[in-house]
Amino acid sequence: MRKQIAAANWKMNLSWQKGEALLDAILAKEYQLTANRTAVFAVPFPYLHLAQQKLQGKQNVFVAAQNCSNKKSGAYTGEVSAEMLQSLSIPYCIIGHSERREYFNETNQQLAEKTDLLLEYNIIPIFCCGEPLQIREANTQNAYVAKQLEESLYHLTTEQVQKVVIAYEPIWAIGTGKTASKEQAEEMHAFIRRQLAQKYGQEVADSISILYGGSVKANNAKEIFAEPDVDGGLVGGASLIADEFSVVIDSLKQ
Numbered sequence: 697m698r699k700q701i702a703a704a705n706w707k708m709n710l711s712w713q714k715g716e717a718l719l720d721a722i723l724a725k726e727y728q729l730t731a732n733r734t735a736v737f738a739v740p741f742p743y744l745h746l747a748q749q750k751l752q753g754k755q756n757v758f759v760a761a762q763n764c765s766n767k768k769s770g771a772y773t774g775e776v777s778a779e780m781l782q783s784l785s786i787p788y789c790i791i792g793h794s795e796r797r798e799y800f801n802e803t804n805q806q807l808a809e810k811t812d813l814l815l816e817y818n819i820i821p822i823f824c825c826g827e828p829l830q831i832r833e834a835n836t837q838n839a840y841v842a843k844q845l846e847e848s849l850y851h852l853t854t855e856q857v858q859k860v861v862i863a864y865e866p867i868w869a870i871g872t873g874k875t876a877s878k879e880q881a882e883e884m885h886a887f888i889r890r891q892l893a894q895k896y897g898q899e900v901a902d903s904i905s906i907l908y909g910g911s912v913k914a915n916n917a918k919e920i921f922a923e924p925d926v927d928g929g930l931v932g933g934a935s936l937i938a939d940e941f942s943v944v945i946d947s948l949k950q
Contacts, residue, residue, distance in 0.1 A: 699905045700921070700948040701861065701928040703736040703822060704935030705762065705790060706743075715743050719750045721938035725945075729756035733948045737935075738762045738790050738822075741776055745784065760788035760822065763796060766809035778810075782817040789814050790930070792824040792848065794867045804847035811848060815856055822930065823849065824909065825888075826865035837866075841884065842891055854896050858903055863930040864888060865909035870932070876910045878920050885925035914943035921947050 710718065719737070729735060738760035739747045747759040765775035781789060791814070792807045807823070814821045825844040827837040841864070849857060864884050869876040885906045893901035908920055909930035920926055928948055934940040 697732050697949070698903060698927050699731075699861075700733050701736055701905055701907055702734070702941070702945045702948055703738060703760065703788075703790075703863070703907060703928070703930045704941055705738045705793070705930055705932050706740060706935060707762070707795070707932060708740060709936055710740075710743075712743065712746065715739060716746060716750070718936065718938055719747060722941055722945075723750060723754065723757070725938075725942045727942075727945055728950075729945070731756060733950070734758060735945050736760050736788050736822075738788070744781075744786060748784065748786075758787050760790060761786050762790050762793070764789050764791065764810055764814065764819075766806045766813065768813060778813040778817040778819060781814075781819055786819060788820045788822055788861075790822045790824065790863075792844075794824060794826060794828075794865050794870065797824075798828075798867075804844055807848040808851060811852070811860065815852075815859060820859055820861060822861045822863050822907070824863045824865050824930070826867050826909070829868035832866065832868050837884065838887055841888065845888065845891055850895055854900055857892070857896055858900055861905045861907065862888060863907040863909045865930070869910040878916075878923055878926075881908050881910065881920055882923035882925055885923065889925055912944060914940045914947075917944045917947035921949055 734756045736758045751757050764778050791810045796802045811821050825841050827840045831840045866876045889901045905927040907928045907930045908926050912929035912931045913934045
């Protein structure tokens, strides 16, 4: 079975003290996590070391950064490089989140560069893709997402692409009051897998985890994760509530 992942994206939330309390509350729960069922905590940069300490010795629970620079090093004040993350032994990094694309104008080319740097430093990219509302309403979401994949990932070798986790975010279903159905989620996940199969072959496509990132909560995680091409979730608001995210973790496929 593909790796099933519950990834918490804290975004720019919580003080150090509140973040520590949240981690303690979540880690106090009993989980049946295995090599194929994992939890990932994408915390703000200042809390990476805190999360590393809290998760030390825990099985199948990992820390992620929320972003990295597309530059290797240099005079880029305020940026964080893949090499810096590697020096902290951070195993995962989110790139291309819809908020980064929208608010910071990140391009598919920049994300290709970030992907290359993360892989160079043996960090697993959680590559986000997905369409805004106007694209969904025009029914051109497939072409839109296919272009994101092509321009950011298709330069990778077969060996490299198998190290990438993909997160599909229907941007129109995040904080808008609109909700994507489990059928809509599965439809796009299946499309993404078909695109990967056309480029890299079915066996490779079947090995890549594709997470869903559209307002996953305790009350919908199980039915969404049950879809055959959905391999867990990238969770925003619900990851800030211990009881909510605990249910999300437990909702991963066995």
